[in-house]
Amino acid sequence: MRRAAALAFLALAASLAGCNRGPEAGLAVEDAWVRLPAVAGRPGAGYFTLRGGPAADRMAAIDSPSAARAELHQGGKMDGMMTMRPINGVDLPSGGRVAFAPEGDHVMLFGIDPAIKPGGTMRLQFRFRSGETRQADARVVAAGDPAPSFAP
Numbered sequence: 001m002r003r004a005a006a007l008a009f010l011a012l013a014a015s016l017a018g019c020n021r022g023p024e025a026g027l028a029v030e031d032a033w034v035r036l037p038a039v040a041g042r043p044g045a046g047y048f049t050l051r052g053g054p055a056a057d058r059m060a061a062i063d064s065p066s067a068a069r070a071e072l073h074q075g076g077k078m079d080g081m082m083t084m085r086p087i088n089g090v091d092l093p094s095g096g097r098v099a100f101a102p103e104g105d106h107v108m109l110f111g112i113d114p115a116i117k118p119g120g121t122m123r124l125q126f127r128f129r130s131g132e133t134r135q136a137d138a139r140v141v142a143a144g145d146p147a148p149s150f151a152p
């Protein structure tokens, strides 16, 4: 009886594992969104959550087919003012989560394609030091709009 239950569990685990491809399958980009600039031609900002795979990694760069250039920025506040500075990546612990969120880290998107509109999506491409890549279709909101809510 106990053995049968153990076998059933193994079968379930195997079928769940079958959904994944390769040992790095846990690495993911979730809940990506982009806030467009208030003034056309100014940079927009992108936010997302990185989910670490089985091995520690580092997210090293983002680019987009719909932006001329993208920079990773570390954001913060100093004396009540928003500050930002370029960073060359962010460490992603094994199985960990790293959030890029308003008033914190973000990807600055320069030269956004005018065809990108609120309510649409914008493709972001993530490159990791391990050589892994991921894509996300970020939800696009207008400058004054609140952050989109993502299903848990």
Ligand SMILES: [Cu+2]
Pocket (backbone or CB within 6 Å): 073, 084, 106, 107, 108
């Ligand atoms: Cu910035």
